[in-house]
Amino acid sequence: MxxxxxxxxxxxxxxxxxxxxxxxxxxxxxxxxxxxxxxxxxxxxxxxxNRLLLAQDKNGVVICPQGNQHNVTLEEKSGIISVKLGPGGQKSVQILIKNTGSEPVILRQIEMLHSCPQVSLNDHYGVVRGERFVRVLSGVEYAVECHTQGASLGVYQVPVAFQFKPEQADELFFIVRTVQVKVFDSVAEESSAKSPYEKQHLSYPISRDYGSYIPGIPLKQ
Missing domain, CATH: 3.30.160 (Double Stranded RNA Binding Domain)
Incomplete structure (x- = not known):
């Protein structure tokens, strides 16, 4: 920097x-x-x-949405947490910070990298608001509430950076999750094709009435 x-x-x-x-x-x-x-x-x-590098879990810290949340998925390689909503819909998603390592880590900051009205964040101890750091012990989870809302049809997304410091080291590290809100029309989705389009093979007979056209001149060989 x-x-x-x-x-x-x-x-x-x-x-x-x-x-x-x-x-x-x-x-x-x-x-x-x-x-x-x-x-x-x-x-x-x-x-x-370095998007894929920032998306990787590091130093025993794993960041993922809480399991079994309807219409919420995580694409692990890209770090995209996708939420599907209808127009005007709302959904609160629990994002879990898990320390699977053997040493405590300090959660220092949680920052959205640009404004996005469709996404807002909150946590119990105010890390999002910059009020304090949180010490995440080995084997412990810390939850961040991500509130999403649907606007007009389309895809809205914002990268969220989580900053950590191992308790026994000075070097900071970052993990980024991209929160993606997909606003879709349920009626249009239900009526859409369920299989890939296949070109139809026409079986109309071909007319060969030689009196109806003027034949061409053969090319010289």
């Missing part, structure tokens, strides 16, 4: 290549790198270039 620098006479100008902002001192630049806006911009950039 670094940047570049340029000499400008008697001062050093710092440039953030992710946010495309310039700073007049190293102190200003370091303050910017620690800001929430830079972190979200960096995550957006990292998500675009």
């Amino acid at each position: 670094g940047g570049s620098s340029e000499n400008t006479g008697d001062r050093l100008r710092k440039v953030c290549p992710i946010c495309r902002k310039e700073f007049n001192s190293r102190g200003e630049f370091e303050e910017h790198k620690a800001s929430a806006s830079h972190r979200v911009s960096w995550l957006k950039h990292w998500y675009q270039t």
Whole structure:
């Protein structure tokens, strides 16, 4: 999450290549790198270039929707949690953070990488609101409530970044789940074709009335 620098006479100008902002001192630049806006911009950039890597579970932490939720699926490779709704429908989905490792991990942040009116998040201890960190012990689950609502027909999605730190290490790591809301018309879906389209083979007889056309001239061999 670094940047570049340029000499400008008697001062050093710092440039953030992710946010495309310039700073007049190293102190200003370091303050910017620690800001929430830079972190979200960096995550957006990292998500675009390393989406499958960010989708992977790491260090014993597994993030998945609670099982047996109707019309809710997880595509493990891409990390997409898909929710199907009708127009105007609503559904609350429990997203579980499971620590399957042997050491505690600290859940530090839960952030949506852009605004999405169809999705909102909440959790018991206020990690989503930035109020506190949560220590997730080995073998323990922590639930995040994801509220989804349907608007007009279409697909709406937002990446959600979960930031962790192993209790016995300083290096942070991220896992991203993309919440996808699919708003569909149930009547249209029920009446749609259930099998792939197959071209019909016509069996009309071909007329060969040689008096009705002028024959061509054969090509020379």
